[in-house]
Amino acid sequence: MMISPLLLRVAARERNASALTVGLQVAATATFLPQAWFLAAGLTAMVSGDTATLLRSAGAILGLVLVRGLLTWSQARAAARLGSAVRVRLRDEALTGALVPSALHDARRRDGALRATLVDGVDGVDTYVTRYLPAVAQVLILIPLVVALLFAVHPVAAAAAGLAAVVAVLAPLLWRKVLVRRSSTHWDTYEGLGSDLLESLRGMTTLRVLGETGVARARITERSDALHRATVRVMRTSLFDTAIIDLAVQGGTLAAVVLATTDALASGDRPATAYLVLLLSGEVFRPVRDLARAWHAGYLGTSAAPALAALGAGVPPGPHPGGGSGGGEPSAAGAGSAARTGTGSASAAGDASSAGASGDSRGGRTGSRATADLVIEGVTFGYPGAGRAVLRDVHATFPVGTVTAVVGPSGAGKSTLLDLVLGHLAPGTGRVHRGGLPVGADDVALVAQRPVLFEGSLRENLTVGRPAATDAEIRDACAAAGVLDEVLALPDGLDTRVATAGSTLSGGQRQRIALARAILSERPVLLADEPTSALDPAAARTVTRTLARLGADRVVVVVAHRPESLDGVSRVLELHDGALRPAPDSPGTDVARRNPAPVGETAATAAPLSPGSHA
Numbered sequence: 001m002m003i004s005p006l007l008l009r010v011a012a013r014e015r016n017a018s019a020l021t022v023g024l025q026v027a028a029t030a031t032f033l034p035q036a037w038f039l040a041a042g043l044t045a046m047v048s049g050d051t052a053t054l055l056r057s058a059g060a061i062l063g064l065v066l067v068r069g070l071l072t073w074s075q076a077r078a079a080a081r082l083g084s085a086v087r088v089r090l091r092d093e094a095l096t097g098a099l100v101p102s103a104l105h106d107a108r109r110r111d112g113a114l115r116a117t118l119v120d121g122v123d124g125v126d127t128y129v130t131r132y133l134p135a136v137a138q139v140l141i142l143i144p145l146v147v148a149l150l151f152a153v154h155p156v157a158a159a160a161a162g163l164a165a166v167v168a169v170l171a172p173l174l175w176r177k178v179l180v181r182r183s184s185t186h187w188d189t190y191e192g193l194g195s196d197l198l199e200s201l202r203g204m205t206t207l208r209v210l211g212e213t214g215v216a217r218a219r220i221t222e223r224s225d226a227l228h229r230a231t232v233r234v235m236r237t238s239l240f241d242t243a244i245i246d247l248a249v250q251g252g253t254l255a256a257v258v259l260a261t262t263d264a265l266a267s268g269d270r271p272a273t274a275y276l277v278l279l280l281s282g283e284v285f286r287p288v289r290d291l292a293r294a295w296h297a298g299y300l301g302t303s304a305a306p307a308l309a310a311l312g313a314g315v316p317p318g319p320h321p322g323g324g325s326g327g328g329e330p331s332a333a334g335a336g337s338a339a340r341t342g343t344g345s346a347s348a349a350g351d352a353s354s355a356g357a358s359g360d361s362r363g364g365r366t367g368s369r370a371t372a373d374l375v376i377e378g379v380t381f382g383y384p385g386a387g388r389a390v391l392r393d394v395h396a397t398f399p400v401g402t403v404t405a406v407v408g409p410s411g412a413g414k415s416t417l418l419d420l421v422l423g424h425l426a427p428g429t430g431r432v433h434r435g436g437l438p439v440g441a442d443d444v445a446l447v448a449q450r451p452v453l454f455e456g457s458l459r460e461n462l463t464v465g466r467p468a469a470t471d472a473e474i475r476d477a478c479a480a481a482g483v484l485d486e487v488l489a490l491p492d493g494l495d496t497r498v499a500t501a502g503s504t505l506s507g508g509q510r511q512r513i514a515l516a517r518a519i520l521s522e523r524p525v526l527l528a529d530e531p532t533s534a535l536d537p538a539a540a541r542t543v544t545r546t547l548a549r550l551g552a553d554r555v556v557v558v559v560a561h562r563p564e565s566l567d568g569v570s571r572v573l574e575l576h577d578g579a580l581r582p583a584p585d586s587p588g589t590d591v592a593r594r595n596p597a598p599v600g601e602t603a604a605t606a607a608p609l610s611p612g613s614h615a
C-alpha cells in the first residue's frame, strides 16, 4: 500500500466528494457479498432440483447486478467530480507557488520540470485520490467484513483466507523503501527528459545553426534510456509485488476451498456451506486484486507528491519551499490571482501588469491618470547565492508626469530594478511604493524587451489587460504605438491569429503591439525595457513620442541602451555599481529641450537629488 500523507490531506480537503467516491465504491463492491450468498443458494438448489429457490436466487442476483451497475455509474460520476476539484485546486496552488517572486528567479528551476509537475503530477494525484484511495478503503473495510462473514460459516477457512489477505496487503511494505527510492528516481528522470526536450525545441534554430542538433539528440537519447531503465526498475519491483500478492491470493483461496471441501465430503450433507466458503473466500481477495490493479494510479501520484509539495501545493498554509527563499517573502499576492485566471492570462500579466499586491485605486489612481509618485526607498537587493548585492541602498522618486530613462552598463541591474517595481522580486531591505502603499497588481504596465504574445487573435492579445476595450480604443492604442497600418494590412485585421509566442509577427511588430497593449491597460505606471530596440528610426520616433505623451499624466520609466531611446525623456538616471544617480548629462536642467510641453512642469516636481545613490 502506498500511503502519502500529503495526498491523504489533498483528499481530506474535499471531504464530502471523497467520502461519496469511497462510499459508493465500497458499496458497489460489497454487492458481491450477497451475490455470493445467492449464488451458493442457487447452486445448492440446482443440485437438489429446487427450481423455486433457483429462480428466486437468479432474480436476486439479477437485481444485485443492476444495483451494482447503478452504484458503479454513480461512483464514476462522483470520482470525476472529485478529480476535477482536486486538479483545479492543486494546479491553482502549484501555479501560485511557481509564480512567487523568488521562484520566478530561481536559476535552478526548469520549465520542463514545472510542466511535468503541473500536468502529469497533478493528473497523477487525481488518479491516486479517485482510484487508489477508494481501493485502499475497500481493503480496509471489506476484507475484515468478508473474513468475519466467512468466520461465521467456516472459522478455519476464514483464518486461512484472512492470513493470506494480510500477507498480500502487508508483504509489499517490506520493500516499500526501495519502491519509494525508485519512484523518486523515475520522477526525476522524467522531469529531466521533459526539460531537455522543451529546451531543445525552443533552441532548435540555434542548435541547427551551431550544428549542435546531434549533441542535443544524444542528450535526449541518453535521458530517454535513463527513463527506460528507471521505468524497468520500478516495474520489476511492481512485478515482485504482483507475484507475492498472487501467491497469497491463490494460496489463501486454495486453502479455504480445500478445507471447506474436505469438511463437506467428511460430513456428506453440507454442499451449501462448501459453495458459500468457496465463493466468499474469493471475495476476501477481490479488494486485494482491485488494489493491485490501481497500483499504477497510486504510483504516479505518490512520485509526483514531493514536487508538488515543493511548490506548496496540498501543504497546509505557512512557509514552504515554493514561496520562501530568494529576495525575501513574496509580495506577490497578485501572482496567485494571476495564476487563478488560467495559464494564458497569468503569463500575459507579465507584459500587461505587475504581480504585486492587488489594489485598484491604491496609491492614487484615476483610470490611467496617476496621482502618486513611484518611490524606491532604500532598496538593497542581491540574488541568492550571488556575491555582491546588485542594488545597494537605492533611493529614487519617479514623479507623475515624467519620463525617466534608466541607463547603465550591461549587468548593472536595470532589469532587476524593473522586476522590483513589478513585484517579481522582493527587496532585501527598503521598499517600493506609490503614495506609501505597495505597488499593486493593477498599477504597472510593462513593455518588455522581448514581449510575449500568446496563441489567439491579435485582439485577444491586445486586450489582455482590459478585456472590455472597444474596437475604437484598440485602434487608437495601435495608432499611438505606430502599428495600426500593419495590423489593418493583415488578412483578418484585429482577428488575425497569432501563433504561439507571436512567431508570425516581426520583432518590431511584437514590440509595438506590446506597447499598444500597455496603453490599453491604462496603468498609472508604465515600464518599458528598451522599447525601440527592434524598430527602424521612423517607428522608434513614433514610440518615443508616444511614451513622452503618456508620461504627461503617469509615471513612465524607460530602460535605455540606445541614444535614440532618450529622445523626449525628462531625465536620465544612471545605474552603476549598485547605485542610481543622475547621469552626467542628464536633462534634469534642460528638460524643456528634450520634452517640451507636458514634462516641463515635471522638473519642478522631480525629487530633490542628494548625494550617494539618491535620485
Ligand SMILES: Nc1ncnc2c1ncn2[C@@H]1O[C@H](COP(=O)(O)OP(=O)(O)OP(=O)(O)O)[C@@H](O)[C@H]1O
Pocket: 105, 106, 107, 383, 384, 386, 390, 408, 409, 410, 411, 412, 413, 414, 415, 416, 417
Ligand atoms: N536569476 C538570477 N540569479 C543570479 N544572478 C542574476 C539573476 N538575474 C540576473 N542576475 C545578475 O544580476 C546582475 C544584474 O542583472 P540585470 O539583468 O538586472 O542587468 P541589466 O542591467 O538589465 O543588464 P542588460 O543591460 O544586459 O540587460 C547581473 O550581474 C546578472 O548576472
